[in-house]
Amino acid sequence: MRLDSVAVLGGGPGGLYVARLLKLRHPDADVVVHEQGNPDKTFGFGVGLASRTQRNLHDADPASLAAIVDVAYPHDMSMQVGDQVARLAQRNLLAIARTQLLAVLQAQAQDAGVRLEFGTRRDIAGLTADLVVAADGVSSATRNALADDLGVTVETGAGLYLWCGTEFALPSAIFVPATTEHGTFVAHAYPYAPDRSTFLIETDETTWRKAGFDQTTDRTAPTENDEAALRYLEKAFEGPLHGHSLVGNRTRWTQFRTVRCDAWHRGNVVLLGDAAHTAHYSIGSGTKLAMEDAIALDVAIDESADLATALATYEARRRPAVTHLQQIAHRSELWWESFPYRLDLPVEQLMLAYMTRAGKVDIGRYAHSAPRLAREGLAAYAGVGYDDVPDTDLTDWVLGRPLTRDGVTLSTRIADDTLATAATTAVVQVDLDSAWGADADKVVDNPPAAKTLWLTGSPDRSALLTRLDVAERLSWQTDALIVVEGPRDHVGDLAAGLASGRTHLVAFCERGSA
Known part of the structure; x- marks a missing residue:
C-alpha cells in the first residue's frame, strides 16, 4: 500500500526507528517525528541489546544496526553473592548510552529523509497524516486519550526499583545483592561505555519502608533525584562500586507498571512500544520491544492492500510474541522480588x-x-x-x-x-x-x-x-x-x-x- 504522510508521536528509539523504516519503504511520503523534548536531552543511562535483538535489527536494516554496534559497548555477565562469583562469558551482549542511541537513530532517520521536530507537544487531535504512530512511552497521552476504545489495563508490581549510574565501567554485567540492617537490595548493573555503567537497584516494600525511603520518595519531585537513597545505596554497594559514586537522572523509587491493551490501534492511529505494552526490565528492555514492533509494523504495511488490514495484521502477528514475553517477564519479576530467599x-x-x-x-x-x-x-x-x-x-x-x-x-x-x-x-x-x-x-x-x-x-x-x-x-x-x-x-x-x-x-x- 502507499503512504503519503506519517506522523510519529515520540522521539524515543521506537519512534525514530519506525520513522526510518517507513521512510525507506515509502521514500515519497512525508514522515515526521514529533518529540516534545529537546534532541540532546534524555533520561536514563544505558540500553542493553541482546544477540537475538541484534539479529532482528540486522535483518530489518543492517545500516542502522551497524551504526549502533559501532559505538556500543560489549560485555559479559556475572552473578556475585558475598565472595562467590559466577561468570557467564557472552561477548555478544551489547549496551549503549541512551543518549548515544538516540543520536545514532536521529542521524539515521534524517539520512533517510525523516523530518524531526522537537520542543512542541502534539497530540492525535491536531494531526492529519495518513498514519499516526503513537510511540509516546509508558505514560502515553495517546493511549490515555483512547483508553476506552483500546481496553487498557495497568498492573503495578509489588517491588520497588530505581535507575541510577556510576562513572566507571564495570568489568561485566553483574547481579549482586547487598544485605543491610533494613533488608536486602539487589543491583542489576552493566557497563555501557568505557567510563559509565547503569545501576538498577530493587528491593521489597518492607525493606524500602524500614530504610525510610517511603519518606524520601515523598520528598523527591519527579524531576529530581532521591539523594538520600543514592548515598545509602553507595554504601550498600561499595564493593561492586569500587569506591565510585552513584549518580542520578530523575532517580527516585517507583514500581513497575505492566501495561496491556485489548487493541493497539483505532482508525489510523497505532500504538508502538511502551505505549501499547510493557514487560519487566529483567527479561527485555522497552527499547527492544519498541524496535521489534517497528519492524513488524513496517512489514505489515508493506504487505497489505490498505491501512485497516495493515494495522490488523501488525497486531495479529506481533501480539503473540508480546503476550508470551509479558508472561515470562511477569514470572521473572516475581522471581526477582523473592530473590533474597535464594541466597x-x-x-x-x-x-x-x-x-x-x-x-x-x-x-x-x-x-x-x-x-x-x-x-x-x-x-x-x-x-x-x-x-x-x-x-x-x-x-x-x-x-x-x-x-x-x-x-x-x-x-x-x-x-x-x-x-x-x-x-x-x-x-x-x-x-x-x-x-x-x-x-x-x-x-x-x-x-x-x-x-x-x-x-x-x-x-x-x-x-x-x-x-x-x-x-x-x-x-x-x-x-x-x-x-x-x-x-x-x-x-x-x-x-x-x-x-x-x-x-x-x-x-x-x-x-x-x-
Whole structure:
C-alpha cells in the first residue's frame, strides 16, 4: 500500500526507528517525528541489546544496526553473592548510552529523509497524516486519550526499583545483592561505555519502608533525584562500586507498571512500544520491544492492500510474541522480588536458577551457551564433582540423581507412585494464576501437616510453571518433602525445577498440553 504522510508521536528509539523504516519503504511520503523534548536531552543511562535483538535489527536494516554496534559497548555477565562469583562469558551482549542511541537513530532517520521536530507537544487531535504512530512511552497521552476504545489495563508490581549510574565501567554485567540492617537490595548493573555503567537497584516494600525511603520518595519531585537513597545505596554497594559514586537522572523509587491493551490501534492511529505494552526490565528492555514492533509494523504495511488490514495484521502477528514475553517477564519479576530467599544457594546453582527462572531457557540451552558454568551449577545441585556431570542427556541425568533426606536415600528424583497414596502424603491441588497472589498465600501459609506435599493440577505448561513456583515457596516455609506433578511433555521444566532448587521430587501425569 502507499503512504503519503506519517506522523510519529515520540522521539524515543521506537519512534525514530519506525520513522526510518517507513521512510525507506515509502521514500515519497512525508514522515515526521514529533518529540516534545529537546534532541540532546534524555533520561536514563544505558540500553542493553541482546544477540537475538541484534539479529532482528540486522535483518530489518543492517545500516542502522551497524551504526549502533559501532559505538556500543560489549560485555559479559556475572552473578556475585558475598565472595562467590559466577561468570557467564557472552561477548555478544551489547549496551549503549541512551543518549548515544538516540543520536545514532536521529542521524539515521534524517539520512533517510525523516523530518524531526522537537520542543512542541502534539497530540492525535491536531494531526492529519495518513498514519499516526503513537510511540509516546509508558505514560502515553495517546493511549490515555483512547483508553476506552483500546481496553487498557495497568498492573503495578509489588517491588520497588530505581535507575541510577556510576562513572566507571564495570568489568561485566553483574547481579549482586547487598544485605543491610533494613533488608536486602539487589543491583542489576552493566557497563555501557568505557567510563559509565547503569545501576538498577530493587528491593521489597518492607525493606524500602524500614530504610525510610517511603519518606524520601515523598520528598523527591519527579524531576529530581532521591539523594538520600543514592548515598545509602553507595554504601550498600561499595564493593561492586569500587569506591565510585552513584549518580542520578530523575532517580527516585517507583514500581513497575505492566501495561496491556485489548487493541493497539483505532482508525489510523497505532500504538508502538511502551505505549501499547510493557514487560519487566529483567527479561527485555522497552527499547527492544519498541524496535521489534517497528519492524513488524513496517512489514505489515508493506504487505497489505490498505491501512485497516495493515494495522490488523501488525497486531495479529506481533501480539503473540508480546503476550508470551509479558508472561515470562511477569514470572521473572516475581522471581526477582523473592530473590533474597535464594541466597543460601551456591552461586553457580543460583545462576542456573536465574537462567531458567521464567521457562524461557531450559537446561539444555543454558548448557549449550555456557557449558562450564551450567556444569558447575548442576554439580552443586547434585552434590558431585564438576567432572561427574555429563556433556549430554542432562535432563535425564538431573532426574536420575539420588536424594537423601532425614537419613533416607531415594534412588532418583522421580517420585514413586506409591508415595502419592501414602498416609503421610497430602495431595494439594494447585491451579492458580500466580504463585504470589492471595490464593497462593493461603496454600503456602497453611500447608497440610504432612511429611510429603504432592502438588498436582492442570497439565498446562503455564500452570506447571506456577506449581513449581508454589513448591519453591513451600520449601521455604516447611520441612516437608515437596513433589511437583507435571506431564512428560514438559520434562525440561520439571528438570529445571529440580536443578534450581524449586522442588525436591517430580512426578509424571498422563499427558500435557502444548
